[in-house]
């Protein structure tokens with residue numbers, strides 16, 4: 001029976017499959033069956049670990065809707081933690097469609113990931129037409145206007161508001177995600193700057209919906225706030241599931257790179273019936289191997 005590890009970063013949860021010893025038949029429909037919280041194992045993203053010739057592992061990412069995407073900050077910390085535990089080291093390299101990520105364990109627990117240099121040109125977001133990514137001419141709902149766009153491996157739009165809790169994200173998230181301005185669709189971030197060191201953030205994730213936390217969302221939002229001069233170059237981003245530390249240093253060896261620090265948690269290990277991959281669903285007995293829930 002195929003084995004999986006259930007992990008999460010601040011409640012943004014993953015089913016992790018290991019395909020280093022042999023490819024798994026994972027198409028979009030299979031991914032949707034696995035991520036389904038009622039009939040599958042249930043998670044925000046399905047992560048498949050594959051071999052890499054330039055890193056410890058390659059991390060393949062599928063959203064709950066089955067679509068393959070380039071980046072996932074919370075999963076990057078989790079996969080790095082798995083690899084570091086396996087190797088018995090304090091650092092790891094994780095490759096992904098979004099780029100090569102260097103990770104290190106931090107004193108006191110948690111993982112720091114160098115998320116690379118954010119992409120800020122409109123073509124890199126991508127946007128449908130030329131626009132200043134620091135001030136998009138886009139006002140999709142009352143109280144939501146003049147957002148920032150940032151790509152940190154995946155596309156994000158960030159709205160700064162006075163009260164993040166007051167935004168009906170369930171209602172406006174889907175429309176913004178699918179707006180024609182974003183040809184690759186977009187992750188939607190609602191940010192409230194609390195002071196120069198702290199941001200409150202709620203996220204509607206592309207291909208998923210509202211999540212408890214989004215690592216790339218926290219990085220993109222921090223970059224947006226720093227570009228707008230709203231915060232210093234190191235901030236705490238408070239998501240529904242907890243806080244991430246994000247820095248974007250202006251000097252030093254990691255100048256211009258976004259650094260994300262936060263927890264990586266293993267919830268349980270389990271196995272599932274082969275027919276989940278083959279397409280016949282999963283029985284409740286097989287789900288999670290009877291282990292404790294996340």
Ligand SMILES: N[C@@H](CCC[C@H](N)C(=O)O)C(=O)O
Pocket residue numbers: 012045063069070071072073074075154155187205206207208211213214215216217
């Ligand atoms: N949860 C992730 C982001 C996952 C991918 C995203 N939904 C997308 O479609 O780009 C994170 O922690 O960054």
